[in-house]
Amino acid sequence: MNAPRIAILLPWLAGPLTWAAHFVLVYAANGVFCARPAWHGLWVDAALSAWVLSAAAVLAIAVIALVYWRQRARWPRTDDAGFFPRVAGALSLLAILAIVWQTLPVWWVPACQSG
Amino acid sequence: MRPGTPSAPPRALPHPLPRPDGEQAHLERIWQRPRGWRAITVVNNNYIGLLYIGTALLFFLLAGVLALLMRAQLAVPDNDLIGHDLYNQLFTMHGTVMMFLFAVPAVEAMAVLLLPNMLGARDLPFPRLSSYAYWAYAIGGLVFFCSIFVGLAPDGGWFMYPPLTSSAYSPALNADLWLLGIGFIEISAIAGAIELAVGILRTRAPGMTLDKMPIFAWIMLAFSGMVIIAFPAVIVATALLELERAFGLPFFMADKGGDPLLWQHLFWLFGHPEVYIIFLPAAGMVSMIIPAMAGRPLVGYRLVVMAIVATSFLSFGLWVHHMFATGIPQLSLSFASAASMAVSIPTGVQVFAWIATIAAAPRLRPLKTPMLFILGFFFIFVLGGLTGVMVAVIPFDWQAHDTYFVVAHLHYVLVGGMVFPLFAAFYYWMPFVSRRALSERLGRWAFWLMFVGFNVGFFPMHLTGLAGMPRRVYTYADQYGWGLLNMVSTVGAYLIAAGVLVFLIDLARNFRPSVEHNAGNVWQAGTLEWLPAGVAGPRSVPWVSSREPLWDQPGLAADVQAGRYYLPGAPTGGRSTLVTGAIDARPQYLLRLPGPGWPPVLAAVGTAGFFLLLTGKLMVPAALFGVLAIAMILRWLWDTDPAPDRAPVDVGGGLRLPVSCVGSASHSWWAMVMLVMVCASIFCALLFAYLFLWTTSPDVWPAPAALAAVPWPLASSVLLAGSSALAWAGGRGLRHGRQGCLRIALPLGALMLAAAVGLEADAQWRAGLRPQDHAYAAAVYALIGLQGTLAIAVAFMSLFTTARSWAGKLGAARRACLDNTTLLWHYTAVQGLVGTLVLHGFPRWTGLA
Numbered sequence: 001m002n003a004p005r006i007a008i009l010l011p012w013l014a015g016p017l018t019w020a021a022h023f024v025l026v027y028a029a030n031g032v033f034c035a036r037p038a039w040h041g042l043w044v045d046a047a048l049s050a051w052v053l054s055a056a057a058v059l060a061i062a063v064i065a066l067v068y069w070r071q072r073a074r075w076p077r078t079d080d081a082g083f084f085p086r087v088a089g090a091l092s093l094l095a096i097l098a099i100v101w102q103t104l105p106v107w108w109v110p111a112c113q114s115g
Numbered sequence: 116m117r118p119g120t121p122s123a124p125p126r127a128l129p130h131p132l133p134r135p136d137g138e139q140a141h142l143e144r145i146w147q148r149p150r151g152w153r154a155i156t157v158v159n160n161n162y163i164g165l166l167y168i169g170t171a172l173l174f175f176l177l178a179g180v181l182a183l184l185m186r187a188q189l190a191v192p193d194n195d196l197i198g199h200d201l202y203n204q205l206f207t208m209h210g211t212v213m214m215f216l217f218a219v220p221a222v223e224a225m226a227v228l229l230l231p232n233m234l235g236a237r238d239l240p241f242p243r244l245s246s247y248a249y250w251a252y253a254i255g256g257l258v259f260f261c262s263i264f265v266g267l268a269p270d271g272g273w274f275m276y277p278p279l280t281s282s283a284y285s286p287a288l289n290a291d292l293w294l295l296g297i298g299f300i301e302i303s304a305i306a307g308a309i310e311l312a313v314g315i316l317r318t319r320a321p322g323m324t325l326d327k328m329p330i331f332a333w334i335m336l337a338f339s340g341m342v343i344i345a346f347p348a349v350i351v352a353t354a355l356l357e358l359e360r361a362f363g364l365p366f367f368m369a370d371k372g373g374d375p376l377l378w379q380h381l382f383w384l385f386g387h388p389e390v391y392i393i394f395l396p397a398a399g400m401v402s403m404i405i406p407a408m409a410g411r412p413l414v415g416y417r418l419v420v421m422a423i424v425a426t427s428f429l430s431f432g433l434w435v436h437h438m439f440a441t442g443i444p445q446l447s448l449s450f451a452s453a454a455s456m457a458v459s460i461p462t463g464v465q466v467f468a469w470i471a472t473i474a475a476a477p478r479l480r481p482l483k484t485p486m487l488f489i490l491g492f493f494f495i496f497v498l499g500g501l502t503g504v505m506v507a508v509i510p511f512d513w514q515a516h517d518t519y520f521v522v523a524h525l526h527y528v529l530v531g532g533m534v535f536p537l538f539a540a541f542y543y544w545m546p547f548v549s550r551r552a553l554s555e556r557l558g559r560w561a562f563w564l565m566f567v568g569f570n571v572g573f574f575p576m577h578l579t580g581l582a583g584m585p586r587r588v589y590t591y592a593d594q595y596g597w598g599l600l601n602m603v604s605t606v607g608a609y610l611i612a613a614g615v616l617v618f619l620i621d622l623a624r625n626f627r628p629s630v631e632h633n634a635g636n637v638w639q640a641g642t643l644e645w646l647p648a649g650v651a652g653p654r655s656v657p658w659v660s661s662r663e664p665l666w667d668q669p670g671l672a673a674d675v676q677a678g679r680y681y682l683p684g685a686p687t688g689g690r691s692t693l694v695t696g697a698i699d700a701r702p703q704y705l706l707r708l709p710g711p712g713w714p715p716v717l718a719a720v721g722t723a724g725f726f727l728l729l730t731g732k733l734m735v736p737a738a739l740f741g742v743l744a745i746a747m748i749l750r751w752l753w754d755t756d757p758a759p760d761r762a763p764v765d766v767g768g769g770l771r772l773p774v775s776c777v778g779s780a781s782h783s784w785w786a787m788v789m790l791v792m793v794c795a796s797i798f799c800a801l802l803f804a805y806l807f808l809w810t811t812s813p814d815v816w817p818a819p820a821a822l823a824a825v826p827w828p829l830a831s832s833v834l835l836a837g838s839s840a841l842a843w844a845g846g847r848g849l850r851h852g853r854q855g856c857l858r859i860a861l862p863l864g865a866l867m868l869a870a871a872v873g874l875e876a877d878a879q880w881r882a883g884l885r886p887q888d889h890a891y892a893a894a895v896y897a898l899i900g901l902q903g904t905l906a907i908a909v910a911f912m913s914l915f916t917t918a919r920s921w922a923g924k925l926g927a928a929r930r931a932c933l934d935n936t937t938l939l940w941h942y943t944a945v946q947g948l949v950g951t952l953v954l955h956g957f958p959r960w961t962g963l964a
Contacts, residue, residue: 004696004698004699005698006316006697006698008698013424013428016424016425016428016429017428019428019429019432020428020431020432023431023432023450023454026450027435027447027450030444030446030447030450031443031444031447031810032810034444034447035810035811035813036810036813049446076324076698076699078324078325078326078327078699079324079326079327079660080326080327080417082417083325083326083417083420084326086417087417087420087421087424090417090418090421091421091424091425094421094425094457094460094461095425097457097460098429098432098453098454098457101453101456101457102432102449102450102453102454102457104453105446105449105450105452105453106446109445109446109449110444110445110446111444111445111446112444112445112446113444113445114442114443114444114445
């Protein structure tokens with residue numbers, strides 16, 4: 001059997017990596033749209049912010065679930081057989097929870113009103 | 116069978132007994148530290164680790180004295196013991212020294228000392244880098260601290276917000292000292308982190324697969340990743356502020372399109388992960404100590420690993436919670452608020468794992484001193500966590516912002532989360548490095564004085580803060596009614612000092628440093644650092660089949676000590692350690708390690724001198740120290756990558772390993788990948804600055820017509836791609852033994868890389884852009900400057916590689932130097948292409964949009 005490669009850590013970290021990408025995107029999107037008066041109306045008044053940010057959350061969760069499902073039979077074999085799949089599963093669940101948690105405010109917190 | 120127990124009994128032990136006469140003596144002679152005045156050239160991790168910890172402890176004491184002075188000043192209202200100028204320097208230095216010169220170095224130092232033994236290695240993979248990082252930190256840190264004696268200490272707060280720290284309001288050298296001093300100490304921390312990460316991934320004992328790695332190693336791996344990603348943000352921030360102060364590039368000047376909030380974003384992009392960079396290693400120590408004290412493995416190992424990894428990621432999403440009061444859009448604040456609450460889940464998982472382990476303990480009583488400090492940590496840290504949840508709620512944060520409530524919260528988190536576990540670690544691991552353990556009686560006195568003192572000192576600050584007392588005031592009027600609470604806090608602070616004094620007395624009475632004749636495994640712990648060891652680490656490197664090998668592998672200590680496992684001698688005639696696979700820990704090759712030497716020490720002297728003299732604008736001496744640093748680094752590197760002239764050596768059990776390695780399997784290539792990650796993080800931080808300034812001041816962004824004509828960036832891109840292609844061709848030539856091809860390709864390629872930077876700068880200059888004009892121009896030249904810095908580094912490396920080729924030190928099987936150079940080279944070219952695209956594409960795109 002070939003030795004497992006360090007690249008295996010990428011799917012293992014798919015949950016937190018996707019969370020990080022999602023966080024950067026939604027924070028940047030809201031910051032940029034709020035900073036541009038020309039886009040402000042579309043983003044806030046047409047409630048585009050809520051729909052786009054919610055769609056981003058759904059997409060991120062789908063990516064996490066897909067990577068975990070595709071990877072399920074490919075984890076390195078170790079004495080603790082559950083180590084890689086279980087830790088990856090827990091990381092994915094926590095990442096999904098964090099994504100859902102930070103998406104909830106988009107429906108009841110004003111997008112651009114100054115804090 | 117519980118996870119992590121041996122799945123199969125170890126195979127027949129690799130070496131028969133008796134071992135040859137003189138084998139152990141030879142091994143010890145090779146690893147012996149130098150004596151006399153050459154003692155400072157030592158590179159062994161155990162000696163460097165001890166020096167490192169001692170120096171960090173010294174900074175803890177010095178910063179503690181500053182705190183006592185502040186508490187004396189605040190003990191009574193309207194006190195005139197200390198003036199406001201000195202008080203500003205005191206609180207700035209207290210925070211800066213505690214965070215940058217004590218906390219981060221202390222946890223790195225513990226890792227340098229403990230990890231090789233814990234992983235079953237003889238040393239870390241780059242011992243001279245450890246020495247360099249330590250001496251740069253020690254010399255730079257001590258000179259930095261001494262600035263307070265001449266009134267030159269920084270005085271803008273440990274987070275140095277502009278515009279207070281801009282040259283308009285802080286024209287003196289104080290702020291420069293912080294910016295250059297801390298910037299370079301961060302570089303030392305990054306060097307340490309890269310070394311630790313490579314050590315953890317590549318020098319574990321055979322059999323120690325990732326699922327069997329000690330929690331402390333997991334944590335230090337996460338720590339290293341966080342340092343590599345987070346610290347570049349503060350390096351960029353300090354560089355930008357220094358560029359503004361020294362040359363007038365207006366990154367933070369609002370009237371020229373800059374924004375002081377840019378500093379806050381960059382600082383806290385580093386600053387919040389920094390809190391976890393400090394806390395996680397301390398939590399790792401707790402996860403090692405509790406199982407030893409409880410006599411059973413940690414409950415929920417997998418969940419704790421998950422918690423460590425999750426925390427290291429989530430901690431990056433919290434930076435904005437230091438900026439709740441800056442006018443950021445409410446929804447953006449909510450993202451950070453949500454992440455702040457989410458991070459409490461993995462932290463809670465760790466706390467419950469510790470509690471469950473204690474609850475299931477077959478042995479715990481009588482409580483030993485390390486356990487007392489851990490219980491104290493629970494109490495204090497959980498309280499700090501609860502007030503953390505309070506200030507994560509934005510409306511509450513607005514009420515408590517900039518008051519003593521925040522001072523109380525951050526000390527409960529940092530002292531509870533880091534200092535108490537560190538003292539637990541001092542008591543726990545003292546028998547590992549000392550002939551005697553520390554005293555239980557004095558330890559109890561130290562603990563109770565510190566614990567009671569801490570709560571007496573800091574709990575009232577919650578109330579002082581809620582009563583409205585702001586942070587950083589040097590005195591207050593009697594009529595506010597804060598006098599009694601402040602007096603109680605001052606009494607508490609001196610009680611803490613008394614506790615620390617008792618600890619020092621304990622150290623003086625019982626600490627007798629010795630790695631060869633240490634007190635040994637007095638706690639009956641199960642991890643590898645408690646194997647009998649000498650100057651060379653364990654006598655032989657065991658095959659590990661469990662997370663607590665000393666508990667689960669009967670006779671392990673005796674067999675290791677007898678030399679029955681791998682590498683009981685020195686088959687190469689010099690220092691060496693096993694390099695194993697990152698995931699499966701199978702032996703791959705034998706890494707030849709260097710012994711003591713002057714170059715790392717002198718390079719550290721040169722680096723520290725360069726930065727410190729630069730602060731004082733003493734250009735000629737600074738340049739001389741810079742030359743010394745570069746010369747010593749080149750001298751040091753000249754001896755690396757030795758000739759692959761040895762046949763594979765037998766390390767035991769018929770296992771023959773090569774003594775060199777090229778390409779992506781080499782440990783040095785891994786370190787270079789991490790350095791490239793640091794460079795990418797610096798670039799991303801600078802790109803963030805560019806884009807952030809665009810969001811705040813789009814009016815200074817040029818119209819597409821004002822930009823340089825398209826042929827210029829196209830020519831620059833062709834040069835970048837051509838340069839990268841030449842580097843590739845040089846490497847390919849070497850594979851086929853064509854040294855001449857390489858000797859032409861590398862210098863020519865470096866020239867093209869430099870020409871691309873020159874072309875870009877010239878195009879901007881011709882377009883009428885001047886760096887001092889406005890924030891856009893400053894950001895453009897900062898990106899070009901970064902590219903130029905990397906091009907210079909690559910030019911140096913290409914000349915060095917070419918010189919090695921002329922000297923006969925480069926070949927198809929001896930090419931680590933070239934591999935590392937081309938890796939950075941390709942990255943620099945890609946960064947240049949992305950930078951060109953941004954500088955010429957983004958303003959055009961936004962101008963049209």
